[in-house]
Amino acid sequence: MIKFKVIYILALSGFLVSSCSNTKYLPQGEKLYIGAKVKVEDDSLHRKERKALEENLQSLVRPKPNTSILGLRPKLFIYNLAGEPKKEKGFRHWLRTKLGEPPVLASKVDVQYNIDLLQNRVENLGFFRAVTEGDTVSKGRRVTAKYLSRPGPQYKIRKVVFPQDSSQIAKVIRENTSKSLLTVGDPYSLDIIKAERERLDARLKENGFYYFSPDYIIAKVDSTVSIHQVDILLEVKTQTPKKAKEVYFINDIYIYPSYSANRMSLSRGRNNVKEYKGFKVVERTTTIKPQVFERTMFFEPGDKYNRTDHNLSLNRLVSLGTFKFVKNQFQETDSISNKLDVYYYLTPNKKKSIRLELLGKTNSANYRGTELSVNWLNRNLLKGAEQLTISAFGGFEVQVAGKDKGYNVYRYGVDGKLVFPRFIAPFKLNSSSAFIPKTQVTLGYESQRRIKLYTLETFKGSFGYLWKENIYKEHELKVTEITYVNSSNVTQEYLERADNIPSLKRVIEKQLIFGPSYSFTFTNTSLVNKTNTFYYKGGLDLSATIVGLFSRKDSATILGVPYSEYVKIEQDLRYYRRLNAKNRWANRLYIGYGLPYGNSRELPYIKQFFSGGTNSIRAFRARSIGPGSFRAPDNANSFVPDYSGDIKLELNSEIRSKLFSIVEGALFVDAGNIWLKNNNKDMPGAKFSKEFLSEIAVGVGAGIRLDLSFLILRGDLAMPVRLPYLPKGERWVIDRIDFGSKVWRRDNLVFNLAIGYPF
Numbered sequence: 001m002i003k004f005k006v007i008y009i010l011a012l013s014g015f016l017v018s019s020c021s022n023t024k025y026l027p028q029g030e031k032l033y034i035g036a037k038v039k040v041e042d043d044s045l046h047r048k049e050r051k052a053l054e055e056n057l058q059s060l061v062r063p064k065p066n067t068s069i070l071g072l073r074p075k076l077f078i079y080n081l082a083g084e085p086k087k088e089k090g091f092r093h094w095l096r097t098k099l100g101e102p103p104v105l106a107s108k109v110d111v112q113y114n115i116d117l118l119q120n121r122v123e124n125l126g127f128f129r130a131v132t133e134g135d136t137v138s139k140g141r142r143v144t145a146k147y148l149s150r151p152g153p154q155y156k157i158r159k160v161v162f163p164q165d166s167s168q169i170a171k172v173i174r175e176n177t178s179k180s181l182l183t184v185g186d187p188y189s190l191d192i193i194k195a196e197r198e199r200l201d202a203r204l205k206e207n208g209f210y211y212f213s214p215d216y217i218i219a220k221v222d223s224t225v226s227i228h229q230v231d232i233l234l235e236v237k238t239q240t241p242k243k244a245k246e247v248y249f250i251n252d253i254y255i256y257p258s259y260s261a262n263r264m265s266l267s268r269g270r271n272n273v274k275e276y277k278g279f280k281v282v283e284r285t286t287t288i289k290p291q292v293f294e295r296t297m298f299f300e301p302g303d304k305y306n307r308t309d310h311n312l313s314l315n316r317l318v319s320l321g322t323f324k325f326v327k328n329q330f331q332e333t334d335s336i337s338n339k340l341d342v343y344y345y346l347t348p349n350k351k352k353s354i355r356l357e358l359l360g361k362t363n364s365a366n367y368r369g370t371e372l373s374v375n376w377l378n379r380n381l382l383k384g385a386e387q388l389t390i391s392a393f394g395g396f397e398v399q400v401a402g403k404d405k406g407y408n409v410y411r412y413g414v415d416g417k418l419v420f421p422r423f424i425a426p427f428k429l430n431s432s433s434a435f436i437p438k439t440q441v442t443l444g445y446e447s448q449r450r451i452k453l454y455t456l457e458t459f460k461g462s463f464g465y466l467w468k469e470n471i472y473k474e475h476e477l478k479v480t481e482i483t484y485v486n487s488s489n490v491t492q493e494y495l496e497r498a499d500n501i502p503s504l505k506r507v508i509e510k511q512l513i514f515g516p517s518y519s520f521t522f523t524n525t526s527l528v529n530k531t532n533t534f535y536y537k538g539g540l541d542l543s544a545t546i547v548g549l550f551s552r553k554d555s556a557t558i559l560g561v562p563y564s565e566y567v568k569i570e571q572d573l574r575y576y577r578r579l580n581a582k583n584r585w586a587n588r589l590y591i592g593y594g595l596p597y598g599n600s601r602e603l604p605y606i607k608q609f610f611s612g613g614t615n616s617i618r619a620f621r622a623r624s625i626g627p628g629s630f631r632a633p634d635n636a637n638s639f640v641p642d643y644s645g646d647i648k649l650e651l652n653s654e655i656r657s658k659l660f661s662i663v664e665g666a667l668f669v670d671a672g673n674i675w676l677k678n679n680n681k682d683m684p685g686a687k688f689s690k691e692f693l694s695e696i697a698v699g700v701g702a703g704i705r706l707d708l709s710f711l712i713l714r715g716d717l718a719m720p721v722r723l724p725y726l727p728k729g730e731r732w733v734i735d736r737i738d739f740g741s742k743v744w745r746r747d748n749l750v751f752n753l754a755i756g757y758p759f
Contacts, residue, residue, distance in 0.1 A: 036145035075101035106143035126188030127151035158229035205307035208247035251339040259345040315434030371395030413446030435468035535574040565598035592648035609648035619699020619718035629685035631725035645674030698722035
């Protein structure tokens with residue numbers, strides 16, 4: 001142990017010394033630029049306002065210095081370590097160009113350029129009397145740039161005047177002044193003025209002014225009207241073209257479903273026009289039914305042009321998935337004024353495709369495995385943009401070490417999914433969303449074989465609908481979902497173990513589940529620059545609800561198979577806060593509640609909740625927590641811990657910090673448990689009660705994530721700090737942490753390797 005520490009200290013010292021000597025590799029007469037510091041001096045600004053302005057200005061300074069961590073520059077060190085490669089390939093070239101980073105030289109710093117840049121920014125923020133200066137400071141062969149800004153008083157908006165003439169454009173602008181971004185009393189900002197011009201342009205586009213542009217609006221600012229105040233006068237430029245001031249209407253709509261870049265084929269195609277409800281479909285042979293365009297197009301001949309219908313039509317055509325490229329073009333008609341012909345050029349995707357996927361799998365129960373899947377896709381099955389996907393898969397999982405070694409898992413199956421880009425229902429849904437409502441039919445089979453234990457065969461099918469209100473809200477309604485599970489090849493070893501642990505019998509029981517389900521999802525996490533973002537998914541799952549009204553027998557069956565009766569509710573709420581450019585705070589609250597009734601004492605096994613694992617409470621192995629304070633006796637189960645419950649509560653909180661390049665670090669705490677709704681004499685302490693908070697498991701840990709752009713590779717190391725199965729008063733185990741003990745590390749440290757964030 002002592003020897004290891006000495007080696008570690010020597011290695012670290014060598015790295016520090018090498019990093020500090022980066023300047024010796026600089027060209028003769030050059031110095032290393034190590035960054036800039038921007039300071040704002042103004043007593044009239046609050047500290048928070050001053051800091052915000054400093055951060056704003058700091059982001060503008062160029063160039064950016066070499067990446068540093070705690071004063072060290074590892075990427076520059078790697079660049080120097082690799083040296084000059086002799087050829088443009090090989091390990092040295094890769095090390096220098098991919099992992100390394102060339103030195104940022106002080107000679108590349110243009111102080112006056114940065115001064116002008118900072119001065120321009122503060123003036124654009126309303127500090128018209130600002131004074132900005134800067135210089136460089138040398139220390140040895142290192143140079144730092146320092147900039148000082150004295151912004152002075154910030155000018156505020158006193159009055160905003162919109163166009164007052166009698167033109168149609170001025171009328172539309174005045175009708176929307178209540179939504180103006182320019183507010184009396186707010187600080188002057190050039191960025192806000194630009195945003196207001198964009199807003200007015202968007203509003204005019206909604207009212208038929210197809211050729212209008214934000215550049216046709218000028219903002220005149222008068223800073224002499226009062227002390228530290230401005231008046232803003234918005235006008236339409238006198239040199240604005242005539243057609244930009246006119247309202248345009250839709251004339252003919254041409255659709256080319258088989259368009260290619262070959263213009264000759266396009267011109268010949270004009271002789272093959274088929275009219276359908278106002279649309280002119282141009283193609284030699286019918287590749288897609290014209291009814292599809294009736295459901296996707298928001299424009300009709302005679303409509304006033306507006307940008308919303310323009311974008312919605314394009315988005316719907318893209319969301320069909322049938323077309324590889326979607327382009328459109330508006331052209332003025334030669335014979336009729338203020339009319340636009342619309343052309344949609346649709347380049348089809350390959351109708352059929354096949355994809356082969358090979359996945360590596362790992363979980364916190366020390367199982368490793370792989371899965372091979374083959375996916376066949378038809379993007380236009382019945383010439384109505386229907387998509388049929390058939391997937392066949394097979395794989396295995398083995399535990400290379402541990403008590404479950406030898407109990408390998410093999411699985412294979414096939415899934416089919418047919419999606420119609422419309423609602424197939426006795427009712428009609430009119431949606432203004434850019435996303436087409438869809439009807440989905442699924443059918444699947446899976447066989448899972450656990451060596452030395454049993455085989456489970458699962459048959460499932462569903463019929464339902466998917467639709468999105470907008471980019472944030474999505475609904476999924478399964479009118480019916482049927483699942484049938486049957487077991488076979490159950491070994492004597494498993495049956496003997498099930499005699500001692502009756503809950504194991506539930507795994508191999510026949511299960512028949514049928515009924516509707518509904519889920520709603522809201523998320524605005526795509527707004528990356530927003531400080532607070534949310535994700536919410538709520539679900540309701542019902543089984544045999546209608547049948548249960550007519551049969552209350554405990555032995556109710558269909559074709560000799562007892563069917564499950566339950567109500568299951570799930571609520572998943574996530575909150576993300578952007579602390580600054582490099583740090584985020586992620587939180588999750590998950591609540592699941594199952595109410596078994598009728599002939600069910602518990603939820604069916606495949607519908608129950610589980611806790612622990614890579615995306616749950618990471619300090620515990622998958623499915624190893626609870627239910628409640630129950631814990632099976634040591635060595636009572638030689639299989640994978642597989643504890644489940646009817647109720648679940650879980651809370652997670654994680655700080656995510658970008659360290660450098662593609663590397664991100666995290667600190668997290670997870671808490672939660674599962675419980676049964678009813679008493680189970682074989683599992684004392686498993687029932688949900690008013691003491692549920694005292695039965696919460698807690699784990700903490702740290703992680704490293706690699707953002708490879710196409711995926712996030714995550715490694716988390718966690719340990720439990722609260723064990724719900726210990727006697728009351730002894731469940732917190734923080735005082736028992738002993739990193740120096742090999743036995744403690746083996747029993748408490750859990751490493752999770754996964755892809756993607758846990759939530």
